[in-house]
Amino acid sequence: MTPVWMVASNTVRETIRQRLFLNIVVFGVGMVVFAMMVGNITFGYPERVVRSIGLSGVSIAANLMALLVGVGLVHGEIDRKTLFVVLTRPVSRAQYVLGRYLGLVAALAGVVLGFSLVFFLMLGYVLAAPTSLDVLALAMAFVEAAVLAAFAMVLSSFSTPSLAAGIGLGFWIAAASTDDLVNLTAKADGPTRFLAGTISYLLPAFARFNFRDAAVHGLAVDLGAASPCSS
Numbered sequence: 001m002t003p004v005w006m007v008a009s010n011t012v013r014e015t016i017r018q019r020l021f022l023n024i025v026v027f028g029v030g031m032v033v034f035a036m037m038v039g040n041i042t043f044g045y046p047e048r049v050v051r052s053i054g055l056s057g058v059s060i061a062a063n064l065m066a067l068l069v070g071v072g073l074v075h076g077e078i079d080r081k082t083l084f085v086v087l088t089r090p091v092s093r094a095q096y097v098l099g100r101y102l103g104l105v106a107a108l109a110g111v112v113l114g115f116s117l118v119f120f121l122m123l124g125y126v127l128a129a130p131t132s133l134d135v136l137a138l139a140m141a142f143v144e145a146a147v148l149a150a151f152a153m154v155l156s157s158f159s160t161p162s163l164a165a166g167i168g169l170g171f172w173i174a175a176a177s178t179d180d181l182v183n184l185t186a187k188a189d190g191p192t193r194f195l196a197g198t199i200s201y202l203l204p205a206f207a208r209f210n211f212r213d214a215a216v217h218g219l220a221v222d223l224g225a226a227s228p229c230s231s
Contacts, residue, residue: 003095031060051123063172066146112142133221
């Protein structure tokens with residue numbers, strides 16, 4: 001596992017040095033701070049506003065980082081011809097890809113952790129205490145970003161970053177809408193329902209990772225069904 005660890009640690013350093021990474025971090029922190037500002041001018045439930053905008057901002061920033069950084073990881077090495085130098089060493093293709101992915105996931109974990117600390121500080125500013133649902137929503141945002149990062153790296157191995165980013169964005173939107181697609185076609189004809197069901201099985205259901213509404217409104221969560229439910 002030493003080659004995997006070396007590739008992963010190099011990926012973390014490379015990701016942190018990217019200007020895109022810094023821009024996304026600024027965006028995420030800005031969203032959370034914006035939530036605090038809006039919460040201060042909202043009468044009634046400022047903590048709900050902070051939770052809603054803050055958790056959404058963390059999720060969007062983590063997914064953007066996973067997608068936009070992931071689509072360039074392998075392609076950048078191919079374009080600079082440095083991948084061929086790496087593979088001449090005792091590093092297999094599987095070890096290289098695994099190391100790249102683990103490095104990106106480690107960088108994502110650090111970013112989500114940092115966003116979470118800022119988010120908790122903003123909750124404290126509006127005199128609201130973090131809850132287990134907040135932690136669950138943040139953890140699932142990280143899992144969602146990790147899944148998106150895996151797809152982005154697959155695209156990066158055979159496509160240019162700009163094309164891969166477009167395809168990845170479509171995949172993100174489609175994966176977030178699979179449950180809605182099934183519900184909308186529930187009363188449609190048989191072939192339409194079959195097509196919607198097939199798509200829902202082929203794509204990950206990002207809605208199952210979304211516990212933000214449960215955190216905002218304090219809903220009970222049925223982990224067995226992997227979805228929030230009202231109490």
